[in-house]
Amino acid sequence: MLPYDGKYGAYLPGDARGRFLMSLGFDIPEAISERDSGDDFFVELSTERVDLLDGDLLLVMSDDEDFDITEDAGVFDNLDVVRGDAVVATALDERGAVTYNSVLSIPYALDNLVPRIGEALS
Secondary structure (H helix, E strand, O other): OEEEOOEEEEEOOOOHHHHHHHHOOOOOOHHHHOOOOOOOOEEEEOHHHHHHHOOOOEEEOOOOOOOOHHHOOOOOOOOHHHHOOOEEEOOHHHHHHHHHOOOOHHHHHHHHOHHHHHHHHO
């Protein structure tokens, strides 16, 4: 999920970030995939539709390393994934590794991000 300008972007299966998560065994929620117009790499969600982000894990890829989902005006408070503390906010280098999704960056993401994902899910 990408927070920006008071909205939220949910990455799609065709995007490198979506493919990375799918390669780890995660599924993009069907409600997100159904909104794919084919014109972009993510689906824009308003604050009223962040419920579509609920699942086993919420990976937050913000440009702001200090972004804190718990401080975002209560928008995410009702999500089970947030209440269950299964939220991982990427550092900029981790975000870059997943975004570029290259033979050089994926080992970095696997070594640094995957353990944090495992911890959030335990």
